[in-house]
Amino acid sequence: MPGMLSKKGLKIASVAGVPIYVSWTWWFFAALIVVLFRPTFARALPEASDGWTWAVSAFFALIMFATVLVHELAHALAALSFRWQVNEITLNFWGGATVYEHSGQGKAQTPLRSLFVAIVGPISNLLIAGAAWALLQILVDTSGTTQVLLGVTVWTNLLIGVFNLLPGLPLDGGRVVESAVWAATGSRARGMRAAGWSGRIIVGLLVVGGIVVPLAQTGIVVPLAQTGDVSIFGILIVIMIATMLWQAASATIRAARMQLLAEQMRITDLMTPVQTILADTSISKLVPLLTGTRPGFEYQQLPVAVLDVDQASGGEVLVGVIDYAALGTVPRSAWHLPVSTVSRAVNPQAQIQATDTVPDLFTTIMAHPNDLIAVVDTTATPHRIIGIINPDTLAGRLYA
Numbered sequence: 001m002p003g004m005l006s007k008k009g010l011k012i013a014s015v016a017g018v019p020i021y022v023s024w025t026w027w028f029f030a031a032l033i034v035v036l037f038r039p040t041f042a043r044a045l046p047e048a049s050d051g052w053t054w055a056v057s058a059f060f061a062l063i064m065f066a067t068v069l070v071h072e073l074a075h076a077l078a079a080l081s082f083r084w085q086v087n088e089i090t091l092n093f094w095g096g097a098t099v100y101e102h103s104g105q106g107k108a109q110t111p112l113r114s115l116f117v118a119i120v121g122p123i124s125n126l127l128i129a130g131a132a133w134a135l136l137q138i139l140v141d142t143s144g145t146t147q148v149l150l151g152v153t154v155w156t157n158l159l160i161g162v163f164n165l166l167p168g169l170p171l172d173g174g175r176v177v178e179s180a181v182w183a184a185t186g187s188r189a190r191g192m193r194a195a196g197w198s199g200r201i202i203v204g205l206l207v208v209g210g211i212v213v214p215l216a217q218t219g220i221v222v223p224l225a226q227t228g229d230v231s232i233f234g235i236l237i238v239i240m241i242a243t244m245l246w247q248a249a250s251a252t253i254r255a256a257r258m259q260l261l262a263e264q265m266r267i268t269d270l271m272t273p274v275q276t277i278l279a280d281t282s283i284s285k286l287v288p289l290l291t292g293t294r295p296g297f298e299y300q301q302l303p304v305a306v307l308d309v310d311q312a313s314g315g316e317v318l319v320g321v322i323d324y325a326a327l328g329t330v331p332r333s334a335w336h337l338p339v340s341t342v343s344r345a346v347n348p349q350a351q352i353q354a355t356d357t358v359p360d361l362f363t364t365i366m367a368h369p370n371d372l373i374a375v376v377d378t379t380a381t382p383h384r385i386i387g388i389i390n391p392d393t394l395a396g397r398l399y400a
Helices: 024-044 050-081 111-138 145-164 172-185 188-218 232-263 283-289 358-367 391-399
Strands: 004-006 009-015 018-022 085-092 095-101 275-278 304-309 316-322 343-345 351-353 373-377 384-389
Touching (some): 009 050, 018 050, 024 050, 024 085, 050 085, 050 145, 111 145, 111 172, 188 232, 232 358, 275 283, 304 384, 316 373, 358 373
Parallel strands (some): 018 085
Antiparallel strands (some): 004 009, 009 018, 085 095, 304 316
Protein backbone atom coordinates (compact mmCIF):
# COMPACT_ATOMS: atom_id res chain seq x y z
CA MET A 1 0.00 0.00 0.00
CA PRO A 2 1.24 3.55 -0.70
CA GLY A 3 2.95 5.27 2.21
CA MET A 4 4.49 2.07 3.57
CA LEU A 5 7.93 2.52 5.14
CA SER A 6 10.75 0.01 4.63
CA LYS A 7 14.53 -0.16 4.54
CA LYS A 8 14.28 0.62 0.83
CA GLY A 9 12.49 3.88 1.58
CA LEU A 10 8.94 5.13 1.25
CA LYS A 11 6.65 3.03 -0.91
CA ILE A 12 4.57 5.53 -2.85
CA ALA A 13 2.68 3.32 -5.30
CA SER A 14 2.54 0.10 -7.30
CA VAL A 15 2.23 0.01 -11.08
CA ALA A 16 1.29 -3.28 -12.75
CA GLY A 17 2.14 -4.99 -9.47
CA VAL A 18 5.61 -3.40 -9.28
CA PRO A 19 6.26 -1.51 -6.02
CA ILE A 20 7.82 1.95 -6.33
CA TYR A 21 10.06 3.14 -3.50
CA VAL A 22 11.57 6.55 -2.84
CA SER A 23 14.91 6.00 -1.14
CA TRP A 24 15.94 8.17 1.80
CA THR A 25 18.86 9.43 -0.28
CA TRP A 26 16.43 10.92 -2.81
CA TRP A 27 15.17 13.44 -0.25
CA PHE A 28 18.73 14.67 0.19
CA PHE A 29 19.06 14.88 -3.59
CA ALA A 30 15.80 16.85 -3.82
CA ALA A 31 16.93 19.31 -1.14
CA LEU A 32 20.26 19.71 -2.94
CA ILE A 33 18.48 20.47 -6.21
CA VAL A 34 16.27 23.09 -4.56
CA VAL A 35 19.21 24.87 -2.91
CA LEU A 36 21.58 24.73 -5.89
CA PHE A 37 19.09 25.81 -8.56
CA ARG A 38 17.28 28.50 -6.61
CA PRO A 39 19.90 31.18 -7.58
CA THR A 40 19.54 30.13 -11.23
CA PHE A 41 15.78 30.65 -11.10
CA ALA A 42 16.27 33.95 -9.28
CA ARG A 43 18.40 35.21 -12.20
CA ALA A 44 15.98 33.81 -14.79
CA LEU A 45 13.01 35.44 -13.01
CA PRO A 46 14.39 38.81 -11.81
CA GLU A 47 10.97 40.23 -11.00
CA ALA A 48 9.87 37.23 -8.93
CA SER A 49 9.92 37.26 -5.14
CA ASP A 50 12.32 35.12 -3.14
CA GLY A 51 9.46 32.91 -2.02
CA TRP A 52 8.38 32.34 -5.62
CA THR A 53 11.88 31.38 -6.79
CA TRP A 54 12.14 28.89 -3.92
CA ALA A 55 8.78 27.45 -5.02
CA VAL A 56 9.92 27.23 -8.65
CA SER A 57 13.11 25.45 -7.57
CA ALA A 58 11.04 22.98 -5.52
CA PHE A 59 8.80 22.38 -8.52
CA PHE A 60 11.91 21.69 -10.61
CA ALA A 61 12.85 18.99 -8.09
CA LEU A 62 9.42 17.44 -8.75
CA ILE A 63 10.10 17.60 -12.48
CA MET A 64 13.35 15.71 -11.89
CA PHE A 65 11.41 13.16 -9.83
CA ALA A 66 8.87 12.65 -12.62
CA THR A 67 11.60 12.45 -15.25
CA VAL A 68 13.44 9.65 -13.47
CA LEU A 69 10.19 7.86 -12.61
CA VAL A 70 9.06 7.82 -16.24
CA HIS A 71 12.51 6.52 -17.25
CA GLU A 72 12.34 3.64 -14.78
CA LEU A 73 8.69 2.85 -15.55
CA ALA A 74 9.65 2.51 -19.22
CA HIS A 75 12.21 -0.16 -18.26
CA ALA A 76 9.70 -1.94 -16.01
CA LEU A 77 6.84 -2.00 -18.50
CA ALA A 78 9.15 -3.19 -21.28
CA ALA A 79 10.35 -6.08 -19.09
CA LEU A 80 6.77 -6.91 -18.12
CA SER A 81 5.79 -7.02 -21.80
CA PHE A 82 8.05 -10.09 -22.06
CA ARG A 83 6.55 -11.51 -18.84
CA TRP A 84 9.85 -11.10 -17.02
CA GLN A 85 9.79 -10.64 -13.27
CA VAL A 86 10.09 -7.00 -12.15
CA ASN A 87 10.81 -6.83 -8.43
CA GLU A 88 10.81 -3.10 -7.73
CA ILE A 89 11.57 0.44 -8.81
CA THR A 90 13.64 2.59 -6.45
CA LEU A 91 14.34 6.31 -6.87
CA ASN A 92 17.54 7.38 -5.15
CA PHE A 93 20.31 9.99 -5.07
CA TRP A 94 21.78 8.69 -8.33
CA GLY A 95 18.47 8.71 -10.15
CA GLY A 96 16.73 5.36 -10.07
CA ALA A 97 16.99 1.62 -10.52
CA THR A 98 14.59 -0.98 -11.87
CA VAL A 99 15.30 -4.47 -10.54
CA TYR A 100 14.12 -7.13 -12.97
CA GLU A 101 15.13 -10.62 -13.97
CA HIS A 102 14.23 -13.16 -16.57
CA SER A 103 11.44 -15.45 -15.46
CA GLY A 104 11.17 -19.06 -16.53
CA GLN A 105 7.49 -18.35 -17.34
CA GLY A 106 8.40 -15.40 -19.59
CA LYS A 107 9.77 -15.14 -23.08
CA ALA A 108 13.37 -16.21 -23.61
CA GLN A 109 15.98 -13.56 -22.97
CA THR A 110 17.60 -12.56 -26.25
CA PRO A 111 19.97 -9.74 -27.28
CA LEU A 112 17.14 -7.91 -29.04
CA ARG A 113 14.77 -8.10 -26.07
CA SER A 114 17.49 -7.06 -23.66
CA LEU A 115 18.30 -4.13 -25.96
CA PHE A 116 14.65 -3.09 -26.08
CA VAL A 117 14.27 -3.08 -22.29
CA ALA A 118 17.43 -0.99 -21.95
CA ILE A 119 16.81 1.53 -24.71
CA VAL A 120 13.24 2.52 -23.81
CA GLY A 121 14.44 4.39 -20.70
CA PRO A 122 16.59 6.98 -22.52
CA ILE A 123 14.07 7.16 -25.35
CA SER A 124 11.35 8.15 -22.86
CA ASN A 125 13.55 11.05 -21.70
CA LEU A 126 14.22 12.19 -25.25
CA LEU A 127 10.48 12.08 -25.98
CA ILE A 128 9.78 14.24 -22.90
CA ALA A 129 12.46 16.69 -24.05
CA GLY A 130 10.86 16.83 -27.49
CA ALA A 131 7.38 17.40 -26.07
CA ALA A 132 8.63 20.20 -23.78
CA TRP A 133 10.48 21.81 -26.71
CA ALA A 134 7.31 21.64 -28.84
CA LEU A 135 5.34 23.39 -26.10
CA LEU A 136 7.98 26.10 -25.98
CA GLN A 137 7.49 26.75 -29.69
CA ILE A 138 3.76 27.36 -29.32
CA LEU A 139 4.02 29.32 -26.08
CA VAL A 140 2.65 32.84 -26.52
CA ASP A 141 4.44 34.33 -23.53
CA THR A 142 8.14 33.57 -23.98
CA SER A 143 9.02 34.86 -20.54
CA GLY A 144 7.97 33.87 -17.06
CA THR A 145 7.88 30.75 -14.97
CA THR A 146 6.31 28.43 -17.55
CA GLN A 147 8.95 29.21 -20.14
CA VAL A 148 11.77 28.71 -17.63
CA LEU A 149 10.44 25.40 -16.36
CA LEU A 150 9.84 24.09 -19.88
CA GLY A 151 13.38 25.10 -20.79
CA VAL A 152 14.96 23.24 -17.89
CA THR A 153 12.72 20.24 -18.63
CA VAL A 154 14.11 20.11 -22.17
CA TRP A 155 17.74 20.29 -21.05
CA THR A 156 17.33 17.98 -18.06
CA ASN A 157 15.75 15.23 -20.14
CA LEU A 158 18.28 15.67 -22.93
CA LEU A 159 21.10 15.36 -20.39
CA ILE A 160 19.62 12.28 -18.71
CA GLY A 161 18.74 10.61 -22.01
CA VAL A 162 22.12 11.23 -23.67
CA PHE A 163 24.13 10.40 -20.51
CA ASN A 164 22.33 7.08 -20.12
CA LEU A 165 23.12 6.23 -23.75
CA LEU A 166 26.87 6.35 -23.07
CA PRO A 167 28.19 2.87 -24.01
CA GLY A 168 29.20 1.47 -20.64
CA LEU A 169 27.54 -0.37 -17.78
CA PRO A 170 25.73 0.37 -15.53
CA LEU A 171 24.31 2.97 -17.96
CA ASP A 172 21.64 1.87 -20.42
CA GLY A 173 24.11 2.34 -23.27
CA GLY A 174 26.16 -0.40 -21.66
CA ARG A 175 23.25 -2.77 -22.20
CA VAL A 176 23.37 -1.80 -25.88
CA VAL A 177 27.05 -2.83 -25.98
CA GLU A 178 26.22 -6.04 -24.10
CA SER A 179 23.41 -6.91 -26.51
CA ALA A 180 25.55 -6.19 -29.60
CA VAL A 181 28.46 -8.37 -28.44
CA TRP A 182 26.03 -11.02 -27.22
CA ALA A 183 24.37 -11.15 -30.65
CA ALA A 184 27.74 -11.25 -32.43
CA THR A 185 29.36 -13.95 -30.27
CA GLY A 186 26.40 -15.90 -28.92
CA SER A 187 27.74 -15.37 -25.38
CA ARG A 188 26.02 -12.99 -23.02
CA ALA A 189 29.01 -13.23 -20.68
CA ARG A 190 31.28 -11.81 -23.37
CA GLY A 191 28.77 -9.02 -23.86
CA MET A 192 28.77 -8.29 -20.13
CA ARG A 193 32.57 -8.21 -20.07
CA ALA A 194 32.74 -5.81 -23.03
CA ALA A 195 30.12 -3.53 -21.45
CA GLY A 196 31.94 -3.59 -18.11
CA TRP A 197 35.24 -2.55 -19.69
CA SER A 198 33.55 0.15 -21.76
CA GLY A 199 32.02 1.37 -18.49
CA ARG A 200 35.53 1.73 -17.05
CA ILE A 201 36.56 3.71 -20.13
CA ILE A 202 33.56 6.02 -19.60
CA VAL A 203 34.76 6.58 -16.02
CA GLY A 204 38.23 7.49 -17.28
CA LEU A 205 36.82 10.00 -19.77
CA LEU A 206 34.55 11.44 -17.07
CA VAL A 207 37.49 11.98 -14.71
CA VAL A 208 39.59 13.57 -17.46
CA GLY A 209 36.80 15.84 -18.68
CA GLY A 210 35.36 16.69 -15.28
CA ILE A 211 38.50 17.01 -13.16
CA VAL A 212 41.82 16.85 -15.01
CA VAL A 213 41.00 19.31 -17.80
CA PRO A 214 39.43 21.99 -15.54
CA LEU A 215 42.37 21.75 -13.12
CA ALA A 216 44.88 21.95 -15.97
CA GLN A 217 43.16 25.02 -17.38
CA THR A 218 43.13 26.70 -13.98
CA GLY A 219 46.69 25.83 -13.04
CA ILE A 220 47.44 23.52 -10.15
CA VAL A 221 49.55 26.16 -8.39
CA VAL A 222 46.44 28.26 -7.78
CA PRO A 223 44.57 27.22 -4.64
CA LEU A 224 41.23 25.77 -5.69
CA ALA A 225 39.31 27.77 -3.14
CA GLN A 226 40.54 31.00 -4.77
CA THR A 227 39.55 30.21 -8.34
CA GLY A 228 36.23 30.88 -9.92
CA ASP A 229 36.82 28.40 -12.72
CA VAL A 230 36.84 25.17 -10.73
CA SER A 231 33.95 24.18 -8.52
CA ILE A 232 34.92 22.10 -5.51
CA PHE A 233 31.34 20.85 -5.34
CA GLY A 234 31.40 19.93 -9.03
CA ILE A 235 34.61 17.95 -8.59
CA LEU A 236 33.12 16.08 -5.63
CA ILE A 237 30.04 15.19 -7.69
CA VAL A 238 32.25 13.90 -10.53
CA ILE A 239 34.27 11.82 -8.06
CA MET A 240 31.10 10.34 -6.52
CA ILE A 241 29.58 9.50 -9.92
CA ALA A 242 32.86 8.06 -11.19
CA THR A 243 33.21 5.89 -8.09
CA MET A 244 29.69 4.55 -8.43
CA LEU A 245 30.13 3.81 -12.13
CA TRP A 246 33.53 2.15 -11.57
CA GLN A 247 32.18 -0.12 -8.84
CA ALA A 248 29.20 -1.18 -10.96
CA ALA A 249 31.37 -1.80 -14.03
CA SER A 250 33.87 -3.82 -11.99
CA ALA A 251 31.06 -5.93 -10.49
CA THR A 252 29.81 -6.64 -14.01
CA ILE A 253 33.29 -7.74 -15.13
CA ARG A 254 33.55 -10.11 -12.15
CA ALA A 255 30.11 -11.55 -12.89
CA ALA A 256 31.05 -11.98 -16.56
CA ARG A 257 34.25 -13.80 -15.58
CA MET A 258 32.21 -16.17 -13.44
CA GLN A 259 29.65 -16.78 -16.19
CA LEU A 260 32.34 -17.30 -18.85
CA LEU A 261 33.91 -19.98 -16.68
CA ALA A 262 30.54 -21.60 -16.14
CA GLU A 263 29.70 -21.53 -19.85
CA GLN A 264 32.65 -23.88 -20.45
CA MET A 265 31.11 -26.47 -18.14
CA ARG A 266 28.13 -28.77 -18.15
CA ILE A 267 25.37 -28.87 -15.57
CA THR A 268 26.79 -32.12 -14.21
CA ASP A 269 30.17 -30.40 -13.72
CA LEU A 270 28.55 -27.74 -11.52
CA MET A 271 26.28 -29.93 -9.42
CA THR A 272 26.98 -31.72 -6.16
CA PRO A 273 26.10 -35.45 -6.44
CA VAL A 274 23.69 -36.72 -3.82
CA GLN A 275 22.52 -39.86 -2.12
CA THR A 276 18.74 -40.14 -2.12
CA ILE A 277 16.04 -41.47 0.16
CA LEU A 278 12.25 -41.24 0.05
CA ALA A 279 10.57 -38.86 2.47
CA ASP A 280 8.42 -41.53 4.15
CA THR A 281 11.35 -43.89 4.79
CA SER A 282 12.27 -44.38 8.44
CA ILE A 283 15.38 -42.80 9.94
CA SER A 284 16.71 -46.30 10.62
CA LYS A 285 17.05 -46.76 6.84
CA LEU A 286 18.88 -43.42 6.60
CA VAL A 287 21.61 -44.22 9.12
CA PRO A 288 23.43 -46.80 6.93
CA LEU A 289 23.88 -44.06 4.30
CA LEU A 290 25.95 -42.01 6.76
CA THR A 291 29.69 -42.40 7.06
CA GLY A 292 29.82 -41.38 10.74
CA THR A 293 29.39 -43.82 13.61
CA ARG A 294 26.20 -42.11 14.76
CA PRO A 295 23.94 -39.31 13.55
CA GLY A 296 24.42 -35.76 14.76
CA PHE A 297 27.77 -34.84 13.18
CA GLU A 298 28.59 -32.83 10.04
CA TYR A 299 29.61 -35.84 8.01
CA GLN A 300 32.16 -35.48 5.23
CA GLN A 301 30.02 -37.19 2.64
CA LEU A 302 27.58 -36.60 -0.16
CA PRO A 303 24.40 -34.71 0.81
CA VAL A 304 21.35 -36.88 1.33
CA ALA A 305 18.42 -35.66 -0.77
CA VAL A 306 14.89 -36.38 0.46
CA LEU A 307 12.58 -37.31 -2.40
CA ASP A 308 8.94 -37.68 -3.19
CA VAL A 309 7.43 -39.40 -6.22
CA ASP A 310 5.29 -37.58 -8.76
CA GLN A 311 2.08 -39.58 -8.97
CA ALA A 312 1.48 -38.70 -12.62
CA SER A 313 4.92 -39.46 -14.10
CA GLY A 314 6.52 -41.62 -11.43
CA GLY A 315 9.59 -39.35 -11.53
CA GLU A 316 11.53 -38.26 -8.47
CA VAL A 317 10.95 -34.82 -6.94
CA LEU A 318 13.35 -33.15 -4.52
CA VAL A 319 11.44 -32.03 -1.41
CA GLY A 320 14.22 -31.66 1.15
CA VAL A 321 17.75 -32.37 2.30
CA ILE A 322 18.78 -34.04 5.55
CA ASP A 323 19.43 -31.57 8.37
CA TYR A 324 22.25 -33.15 10.38
CA ALA A 325 21.69 -30.88 13.37
CA ALA A 326 18.07 -32.03 13.59
CA LEU A 327 19.14 -35.63 13.04
CA GLY A 328 21.51 -35.41 15.99
CA THR A 329 18.62 -34.65 18.37
CA VAL A 330 16.72 -37.84 17.50
CA PRO A 331 17.29 -40.73 19.98
CA ARG A 332 17.60 -44.28 18.69
CA SER A 333 14.18 -45.05 20.13
CA ALA A 334 12.68 -42.61 17.60
CA TRP A 335 14.42 -43.96 14.53
CA HIS A 336 11.08 -45.28 13.33
CA LEU A 337 10.09 -41.71 12.42
CA PRO A 338 10.16 -40.74 8.71
CA VAL A 339 13.24 -38.92 7.42
CA SER A 340 11.00 -35.97 6.52
CA THR A 341 11.06 -35.07 10.23
CA VAL A 342 14.82 -34.42 10.08
CA SER A 343 14.99 -32.77 6.67
CA ARG A 344 15.07 -29.16 5.56
CA ALA A 345 12.31 -28.48 3.06
CA VAL A 346 13.21 -27.14 -0.38
CA ASN A 347 11.16 -25.79 -3.28
CA PRO A 348 10.23 -28.76 -5.53
CA GLN A 349 9.71 -26.34 -8.45
CA ALA A 350 13.40 -25.36 -8.48
CA GLN A 351 14.89 -27.89 -10.85
CA ILE A 352 16.85 -28.17 -14.07
CA GLN A 353 17.57 -31.01 -16.46
CA ALA A 354 21.08 -32.42 -16.57
CA THR A 355 21.12 -31.87 -20.35
CA ASP A 356 20.20 -28.17 -20.12
CA THR A 357 22.73 -25.44 -20.81
CA VAL A 358 24.52 -23.27 -18.26
CA PRO A 359 22.59 -20.16 -19.41
CA ASP A 360 19.44 -22.16 -18.60
CA LEU A 361 20.91 -22.74 -15.14
CA PHE A 362 21.46 -19.01 -14.57
CA THR A 363 17.89 -18.35 -15.65
CA THR A 364 16.65 -20.96 -13.16
CA ILE A 365 18.77 -19.45 -10.38
CA MET A 366 17.37 -15.98 -11.12
CA ALA A 367 13.86 -17.41 -10.88
CA HIS A 368 14.73 -19.22 -7.60
CA PRO A 369 17.58 -17.15 -6.10
CA ASN A 370 17.29 -18.57 -2.57
CA ASP A 371 16.55 -22.20 -3.40
CA LEU A 372 18.56 -25.33 -3.96
CA ILE A 373 18.28 -26.42 -7.58
CA ALA A 374 17.58 -30.11 -8.21
CA VAL A 375 19.38 -31.66 -11.21
CA VAL A 376 17.12 -34.16 -12.96
CA ASP A 377 18.28 -36.97 -15.24
CA THR A 378 15.53 -37.18 -17.86
CA THR A 379 17.28 -39.89 -19.87
CA ALA A 380 16.00 -42.46 -17.39
CA THR A 381 12.36 -43.46 -16.95
CA PRO A 382 11.13 -42.55 -14.45
CA HIS A 383 13.24 -39.39 -14.06
CA ARG A 384 15.85 -39.42 -11.31
CA ILE A 385 17.39 -36.73 -9.09
CA ILE A 386 21.17 -37.03 -9.49
CA GLY A 387 22.45 -33.87 -7.83
CA ILE A 388 21.79 -30.43 -6.36
CA ILE A 389 23.17 -26.97 -7.07
CA ASN A 390 23.42 -24.43 -4.26
CA PRO A 391 23.64 -20.92 -5.82
CA ASP A 392 25.88 -19.67 -2.99
CA THR A 393 28.23 -22.65 -3.28
CA LEU A 394 28.30 -22.28 -7.06
CA ALA A 395 29.24 -18.59 -6.79
CA GLY A 396 32.03 -19.45 -4.35
CA ARG A 397 33.46 -22.05 -6.73
CA LEU A 398 33.35 -19.79 -9.76
CA TYR A 399 34.77 -16.74 -7.98
CA ALA A 400 37.61 -18.72 -6.38
